Amino acid sequence: MTTTTDLRPPRTGHRAPRRAGLGALAVLLAGAAGLAYGLTDLPGSAADDPGRAAAGAPPSPAEASREGTATGLHPELERRFLAAQRAAAADDVPLTLTSGLRTAAEQQELVDEAVARYGVPEAYRWVLPPEHSAHVQGLAVDVGPTEGAYWLQQHGPDLGLCPTYTNEVWHFELLPEGAAACPEPRPDSSWAW
Template sequence: MPRISADQSTRRAFARRAVLALAVLAVAGVGLRLTLDGGAESAWATLAGPALRAPAAATALDADLERRFEAAQLDAAAGGVELRITSGWRSAREQQRLVDEAMTRYGSAEAAHRWVLPPERSAHVAGLAIDVGPAAGAQWLEQHGSAYGLCRVYVNEPWHFEPLVAPGTPCPELQPDAGAALG
Protein backbone atom coordinates (compact mmCIF):
# COMPACT_ATOMS: atom_id res chain seq x y z
CA MET A 1 0.00 0.00 0.00
CA PRO A 2 1.51 3.39 -1.01
CA ARG A 3 2.37 5.87 1.72
CA ILE A 4 0.58 9.21 1.76
CA SER A 5 2.82 12.19 2.27
CA ALA A 6 2.01 14.82 4.87
CA ASP A 7 1.31 17.26 2.05
CA GLN A 8 -1.20 14.87 0.43
CA SER A 9 -2.83 14.20 3.78
CA THR A 10 -3.24 17.95 4.38
CA ARG A 11 -4.78 18.43 0.93
CA ARG A 12 -7.24 15.55 1.50
CA ALA A 13 -8.28 16.95 4.89
CA PHE A 14 -8.78 20.37 3.31
CA ALA A 15 -10.88 18.82 0.52
CA ARG A 16 -13.06 16.98 3.06
CA ARG A 17 -13.64 20.23 4.99
CA ALA A 18 -14.43 22.10 1.76
CA VAL A 19 -17.00 19.49 0.72
CA LEU A 20 -18.59 19.63 4.18
CA ALA A 21 -18.71 23.45 4.06
CA LEU A 22 -20.36 23.36 0.63
CA ALA A 23 -22.93 20.86 1.88
CA VAL A 24 -23.78 23.12 4.83
CA LEU A 25 -24.11 26.12 2.51
CA ALA A 26 -26.32 24.14 0.14
CA VAL A 27 -28.68 23.16 2.95
CA ALA A 28 -28.75 26.74 4.22
CA GLY A 29 -29.43 28.05 0.72
CA VAL A 30 -32.28 25.60 0.14
CA GLY A 31 -33.75 26.45 3.53
CA LEU A 32 -33.60 30.17 2.78
CA ARG A 33 -35.22 29.64 -0.61
CA LEU A 34 -38.02 27.61 0.95
CA THR A 35 -38.51 30.22 3.64
CA LEU A 36 -38.70 33.07 1.15
CA ASP A 37 -41.07 31.08 -1.05
CA GLY A 38 -43.48 30.63 1.87
CA GLY A 39 -42.30 27.23 3.17
CA ALA A 40 -41.47 28.95 6.47
CA GLU A 41 -40.27 27.09 9.52
CA SER A 42 -41.36 23.59 8.55
CA ALA A 43 -38.85 23.60 5.67
CA TRP A 44 -36.00 24.09 8.14
CA ALA A 45 -37.30 21.43 10.50
CA THR A 46 -37.43 18.98 7.58
CA LEU A 47 -34.00 19.86 6.21
CA ALA A 48 -31.98 20.38 9.35
CA GLY A 49 -33.94 19.07 12.31
CA PRO A 50 -35.67 20.95 15.11
CA ALA A 51 -32.54 22.61 16.47
CA LEU A 52 -32.06 24.71 13.32
CA ARG A 53 -34.76 27.13 12.21
CA ALA A 54 -34.84 29.88 9.64
CA PRO A 55 -33.39 33.22 10.74
CA ALA A 56 -35.92 35.70 12.17
CA ALA A 57 -35.08 38.26 9.47
CA ALA A 58 -36.17 35.83 6.76
CA THR A 59 -39.45 34.98 8.48
CA ALA A 60 -40.46 38.42 9.85
CA LEU A 61 -41.39 36.73 13.12
CA ASP A 62 -41.52 39.24 15.98
CA ALA A 63 -38.13 39.28 17.74
CA ASP A 64 -39.66 39.07 21.22
CA LEU A 65 -41.81 36.09 20.19
CA GLU A 66 -38.71 34.47 18.71
CA ARG A 67 -36.78 34.90 21.99
CA ARG A 68 -39.65 33.60 24.10
CA PHE A 69 -40.03 30.54 21.89
CA GLU A 70 -36.31 29.80 21.89
CA ALA A 71 -36.24 29.88 25.71
CA ALA A 72 -39.24 27.52 25.85
CA GLN A 73 -37.69 25.26 23.22
CA LEU A 74 -34.47 24.95 25.23
CA ASP A 75 -36.35 24.13 28.42
CA ALA A 76 -38.57 21.61 26.64
CA ALA A 77 -35.49 19.92 25.15
CA ALA A 78 -33.89 19.77 28.61
CA GLY A 79 -36.96 17.81 29.68
CA GLY A 80 -36.72 15.48 26.68
CA VAL A 81 -39.59 17.10 24.75
CA GLU A 82 -39.21 18.12 21.11
CA LEU A 83 -40.74 21.52 20.40
CA ARG A 84 -40.52 23.19 17.01
CA ILE A 85 -42.29 25.85 14.99
CA THR A 86 -44.33 24.30 12.18
CA SER A 87 -45.63 27.65 10.92
CA GLY A 88 -44.68 31.17 11.92
CA TRP A 89 -44.84 34.38 9.92
CA ARG A 90 -46.92 34.21 6.77
CA SER A 91 -47.16 36.72 3.95
CA ALA A 92 -50.60 38.19 3.28
CA ARG A 93 -50.64 36.23 0.03
CA GLU A 94 -49.92 32.93 1.79
CA GLN A 95 -52.57 33.69 4.42
CA GLN A 96 -55.13 34.47 1.71
CA ARG A 97 -54.28 31.19 0.00
CA LEU A 98 -55.00 29.38 3.27
CA VAL A 99 -58.32 31.25 3.63
CA ASP A 100 -59.28 30.34 0.05
CA GLU A 101 -58.43 26.68 0.66
CA ALA A 102 -60.46 26.67 3.87
CA MET A 103 -63.43 28.27 2.11
CA THR A 104 -63.31 25.55 -0.53
CA ARG A 105 -63.03 22.86 2.12
CA TYR A 106 -65.66 24.18 4.56
CA GLY A 107 -68.04 25.87 2.11
CA SER A 108 -68.38 29.33 3.65
CA ALA A 109 -66.32 32.19 4.98
CA GLU A 110 -67.84 31.76 8.44
CA ALA A 111 -66.85 28.08 8.60
CA ALA A 112 -63.40 28.77 7.11
CA HIS A 113 -62.71 31.54 9.62
CA ARG A 114 -63.08 29.07 12.46
CA TRP A 115 -59.66 27.80 11.31
CA VAL A 116 -57.95 30.61 9.45
CA LEU A 117 -58.37 34.37 9.59
CA PRO A 118 -58.16 36.79 6.67
CA PRO A 119 -54.73 38.41 6.24
CA GLU A 120 -55.74 41.74 7.79
CA ARG A 121 -56.80 39.95 11.01
CA SER A 122 -54.15 37.22 11.20
CA ALA A 123 -51.55 37.28 13.97
CA HIS A 124 -49.36 35.11 11.69
CA VAL A 125 -49.21 37.91 9.09
CA ALA A 126 -48.23 40.35 11.85
CA GLY A 127 -45.45 37.96 12.94
CA LEU A 128 -47.15 37.48 16.31
CA ALA A 129 -48.27 33.84 16.14
CA ILE A 130 -46.65 30.45 15.84
CA ASP A 131 -47.98 26.98 15.29
CA VAL A 132 -45.92 24.35 17.07
CA GLY A 133 -45.45 20.62 16.99
CA PRO A 134 -45.26 17.78 17.45
CA ALA A 135 -48.37 17.16 19.57
CA ALA A 136 -46.30 16.38 22.70
CA GLY A 137 -44.43 19.67 22.22
CA ALA A 138 -47.69 21.61 21.88
CA GLN A 139 -48.98 19.96 25.07
CA TRP A 140 -45.77 20.86 26.88
CA LEU A 141 -46.04 24.48 25.72
CA GLU A 142 -49.68 24.69 26.80
CA GLN A 143 -48.68 23.52 30.29
CA HIS A 144 -45.59 25.74 30.58
CA GLY A 145 -46.20 28.53 28.05
CA SER A 146 -47.32 31.20 30.51
CA ALA A 147 -43.82 31.10 32.06
CA TYR A 148 -42.61 32.45 28.69
CA GLY A 149 -45.67 34.60 28.01
CA LEU A 150 -46.78 32.21 25.26
CA CYS A 151 -50.45 31.31 25.31
CA ARG A 152 -52.59 28.87 23.43
CA VAL A 153 -55.40 30.95 21.93
CA TYR A 154 -58.11 28.68 20.44
CA VAL A 155 -59.89 25.57 21.75
CA ASN A 156 -59.86 23.99 18.29
CA GLU A 157 -56.16 24.69 17.59
CA PRO A 158 -53.91 23.08 20.21
CA TRP A 159 -50.87 24.08 18.14
CA HIS A 160 -51.46 27.87 17.90
CA PHE A 161 -49.65 30.16 20.38
CA GLU A 162 -49.24 33.92 20.70
CA PRO A 163 -47.26 36.16 23.09
CA LEU A 164 -50.37 37.47 24.88
CA VAL A 165 -49.05 38.12 28.39
CA ALA A 166 -45.87 39.06 30.19
CA PRO A 167 -43.77 36.01 31.06
CA GLY A 168 -44.98 34.48 34.31
CA THR A 169 -48.50 35.91 33.95
CA PRO A 170 -51.48 33.54 33.59
CA CYS A 171 -52.86 33.17 30.08
CA PRO A 172 -56.39 34.35 29.28
CA GLU A 173 -59.33 32.00 28.70
CA LEU A 174 -59.27 30.14 25.41
CA GLN A 175 -61.47 31.41 22.59
CA PRO A 176 -63.62 28.74 20.91
CA ASP A 177 -61.96 29.30 17.51
CA ALA A 178 -60.41 32.00 15.30
CA GLY A 179 -63.84 33.08 14.07
CA ALA A 180 -64.76 34.22 17.58
CA ALA A 181 -62.15 36.95 17.18
CA LEU A 182 -64.09 38.34 14.21
CA GLY A 183 -67.14 38.80 16.46
Protein backbone atom coordinates (compact mmCIF):
# COMPACT_ATOMS: atom_id res chain seq x y z
CA MET A 1 0.00 0.00 0.00
CA THR A 2 1.27 3.48 -0.86
CA THR A 3 1.72 5.85 2.05
CA THR A 4 1.72 9.60 2.48
CA THR A 5 5.51 9.54 2.38
CA ASP A 6 5.26 8.73 -1.32
CA LEU A 7 3.82 12.21 -1.89
CA ARG A 8 6.83 14.24 -2.90
CA PRO A 9 7.00 17.90 -1.84
CA PRO A 10 7.01 20.64 -4.45
CA ARG A 11 10.21 22.52 -5.12
CA THR A 12 10.76 25.40 -2.73
CA GLY A 13 13.75 27.15 -1.27
CA HIS A 14 17.00 26.33 -3.04
CA ARG A 15 16.80 26.47 -6.82
CA ALA A 16 18.92 24.41 -9.15
CA PRO A 17 21.15 26.30 -11.59
CA ARG A 18 19.29 27.96 -14.47
CA ARG A 19 20.41 25.31 -16.98
CA ALA A 20 18.64 22.63 -14.90
CA GLY A 21 15.34 24.49 -15.31
CA LEU A 22 15.84 24.65 -19.06
CA GLY A 23 16.66 20.96 -19.09
CA ALA A 24 13.49 20.14 -17.19
CA LEU A 25 11.41 22.16 -19.67
CA ALA A 26 13.17 20.43 -22.56
CA VAL A 27 12.40 17.06 -20.98
CA LEU A 28 8.74 18.04 -20.64
CA LEU A 29 8.59 19.19 -24.25
CA ALA A 30 10.35 16.04 -25.42
CA GLY A 31 7.95 13.96 -23.34
CA ALA A 32 4.98 15.70 -24.91
CA ALA A 33 6.42 15.16 -28.36
CA GLY A 34 6.99 11.50 -27.55
CA LEU A 35 3.43 11.16 -26.31
CA ALA A 36 2.16 12.67 -29.55
CA TYR A 37 3.92 9.84 -31.38
CA GLY A 38 2.48 7.17 -29.10
CA LEU A 39 5.52 6.53 -26.92
CA THR A 40 4.71 5.49 -23.39
CA ASP A 41 8.11 5.83 -21.69
CA LEU A 42 10.90 8.20 -22.53
CA PRO A 43 14.21 7.38 -20.85
CA GLY A 44 15.55 10.25 -18.84
CA SER A 45 12.29 12.19 -18.79
CA ALA A 46 11.00 13.89 -15.66
CA ALA A 47 8.12 11.43 -15.71
CA ASP A 48 10.65 8.59 -15.85
CA ASP A 49 12.46 9.95 -12.78
CA PRO A 50 10.00 11.96 -10.68
CA GLY A 51 12.62 12.66 -8.03
CA ARG A 52 14.49 14.93 -10.44
CA ALA A 53 11.45 17.10 -11.11
CA ALA A 54 10.47 17.27 -7.44
CA ALA A 55 13.96 17.82 -6.00
CA GLY A 56 14.29 20.44 -3.33
CA ALA A 57 13.43 21.20 0.24
CA PRO A 58 9.96 20.57 1.68
CA PRO A 59 7.66 23.58 1.91
CA SER A 60 8.40 26.07 4.65
CA PRO A 61 6.24 25.86 7.78
CA ALA A 62 4.42 29.01 6.61
CA GLU A 63 3.60 27.45 3.24
CA ALA A 64 2.47 24.18 4.79
CA SER A 65 0.32 25.84 7.44
CA ARG A 66 -1.19 28.21 4.88
CA GLU A 67 -3.03 25.29 3.31
CA GLY A 68 -2.98 22.95 6.31
CA THR A 69 -1.15 20.20 4.42
CA ALA A 70 2.38 18.85 4.33
CA THR A 71 2.79 19.86 0.68
CA GLY A 72 1.17 23.29 0.61
CA LEU A 73 -1.41 21.95 -1.86
CA HIS A 74 -5.07 22.71 -1.33
CA PRO A 75 -6.20 20.09 1.22
CA GLU A 76 -8.86 18.62 -1.10
CA LEU A 77 -6.36 18.30 -3.96
CA GLU A 78 -3.90 16.53 -1.67
CA ARG A 79 -6.66 14.20 -0.39
CA ARG A 80 -7.78 13.32 -3.92
CA PHE A 81 -4.23 12.80 -5.14
CA LEU A 82 -3.50 10.44 -2.25
CA ALA A 83 -6.70 8.50 -3.03
CA ALA A 84 -5.64 8.29 -6.69
CA GLN A 85 -2.17 7.15 -5.65
CA ARG A 86 -3.67 4.33 -3.55
CA ALA A 87 -6.03 3.28 -6.37
CA ALA A 88 -3.17 3.27 -8.89
CA ALA A 89 -1.03 1.18 -6.52
CA ALA A 90 -3.91 -1.32 -6.27
CA ASP A 91 -3.65 -1.60 -10.07
CA ASP A 92 0.16 -1.97 -9.79
CA VAL A 93 0.67 1.40 -11.47
CA PRO A 94 3.22 3.84 -10.01
CA LEU A 95 1.85 7.35 -9.51
CA THR A 96 4.00 10.10 -8.02
CA LEU A 97 3.82 13.85 -7.60
CA THR A 98 6.47 15.52 -9.76
CA SER A 99 5.40 19.13 -9.17
CA GLY A 100 2.82 20.80 -6.96
CA LEU A 101 2.87 24.16 -5.24
CA ARG A 102 5.19 26.75 -6.81
CA THR A 103 5.92 30.28 -5.70
CA ALA A 104 5.13 33.12 -8.08
CA ALA A 105 8.89 33.66 -8.47
CA GLU A 106 9.44 30.00 -9.41
CA GLN A 107 6.62 30.16 -11.95
CA GLN A 108 8.00 33.38 -13.44
CA GLU A 109 11.43 31.77 -13.72
CA LEU A 110 9.85 28.89 -15.69
CA VAL A 111 8.20 31.45 -17.99
CA ASP A 112 11.47 33.34 -18.50
CA GLU A 113 13.40 30.14 -19.21
CA ALA A 114 10.81 28.91 -21.71
CA VAL A 115 10.71 32.25 -23.54
CA ALA A 116 14.52 32.41 -23.69
CA ARG A 117 14.78 28.90 -25.03
CA TYR A 118 11.74 28.57 -27.32
CA GLY A 119 10.61 32.11 -27.97
CA VAL A 120 7.11 33.47 -28.16
CA PRO A 121 4.53 32.11 -28.82
CA GLU A 122 5.80 28.49 -28.47
CA ALA A 123 6.79 28.97 -24.81
CA TYR A 124 3.26 30.12 -23.99
CA ARG A 125 1.89 26.71 -24.99
CA TRP A 126 3.75 25.13 -22.05
CA VAL A 127 3.80 27.56 -19.16
CA LEU A 128 1.41 30.10 -17.67
CA PRO A 129 2.25 33.43 -16.08
CA PRO A 130 2.16 33.33 -12.26
CA GLU A 131 -1.15 35.20 -12.03
CA HIS A 132 -2.90 32.46 -14.03
CA SER A 133 -1.02 29.37 -12.80
CA ALA A 134 -2.98 26.91 -10.67
CA HIS A 135 0.38 25.65 -9.36
CA VAL A 136 0.98 29.02 -7.66
CA GLN A 137 -2.36 28.66 -5.87
CA GLY A 138 -1.64 25.06 -4.79
CA LEU A 139 -4.46 23.87 -7.07
CA ALA A 140 -2.53 21.80 -9.64
CA VAL A 141 -0.30 18.74 -9.67
CA ASP A 142 2.00 17.29 -12.26
CA VAL A 143 2.36 13.53 -12.03
CA GLY A 144 4.64 10.78 -13.27
CA PRO A 145 5.87 8.42 -14.47
CA THR A 146 4.25 8.28 -17.92
CA GLU A 147 2.36 5.09 -17.04
CA GLY A 148 0.91 6.80 -13.97
CA ALA A 149 -0.06 9.90 -15.95
CA TYR A 150 -1.94 7.75 -18.47
CA TRP A 151 -3.63 5.85 -15.65
CA LEU A 152 -4.75 9.14 -14.09
CA GLN A 153 -5.98 10.42 -17.46
CA GLN A 154 -8.33 7.43 -17.51
CA HIS A 155 -9.33 7.26 -13.82
CA GLY A 156 -8.75 10.81 -12.55
CA PRO A 157 -12.16 12.22 -13.48
CA ASP A 158 -13.86 9.53 -11.35
CA LEU A 159 -11.58 10.57 -8.47
CA GLY A 160 -12.22 14.30 -8.88
CA LEU A 161 -8.95 15.05 -10.69
CA CYS A 162 -9.26 16.60 -14.14
CA PRO A 163 -6.77 16.61 -16.99
CA THR A 164 -6.41 20.26 -17.92
CA TYR A 165 -4.39 20.43 -21.17
CA THR A 166 -4.27 18.01 -24.08
CA ASN A 167 -0.55 18.71 -24.60
CA GLU A 168 0.33 17.98 -20.93
CA VAL A 169 -0.87 14.52 -19.93
CA TRP A 170 0.85 14.97 -16.56
CA HIS A 171 -1.09 18.08 -15.39
CA PHE A 172 -4.25 17.73 -13.24
CA GLU A 173 -6.50 20.09 -11.32
CA LEU A 174 -9.51 19.62 -9.04
CA LEU A 175 -12.92 18.85 -10.49
CA PRO A 176 -14.68 22.23 -10.22
CA GLU A 177 -16.93 22.50 -7.18
CA GLY A 178 -20.50 21.48 -8.02
CA ALA A 179 -19.50 20.00 -11.40
CA ALA A 180 -20.60 16.48 -12.32
CA ALA A 181 -17.87 16.03 -14.94
CA CYS A 182 -14.49 17.46 -15.84
CA PRO A 183 -14.48 20.30 -18.35
CA GLU A 184 -13.04 19.58 -21.78
CA PRO A 185 -9.24 19.99 -21.60
CA ARG A 186 -7.79 23.06 -23.31
CA PRO A 187 -5.32 22.39 -26.14
CA ASP A 188 -2.48 24.13 -24.21
CA SER A 189 -1.78 27.00 -21.83
CA SER A 190 -1.69 29.73 -24.47
CA TRP A 191 -5.25 30.77 -23.51
CA ALA A 192 -3.91 32.93 -20.66
CA TRP A 193 -1.56 35.05 -22.71
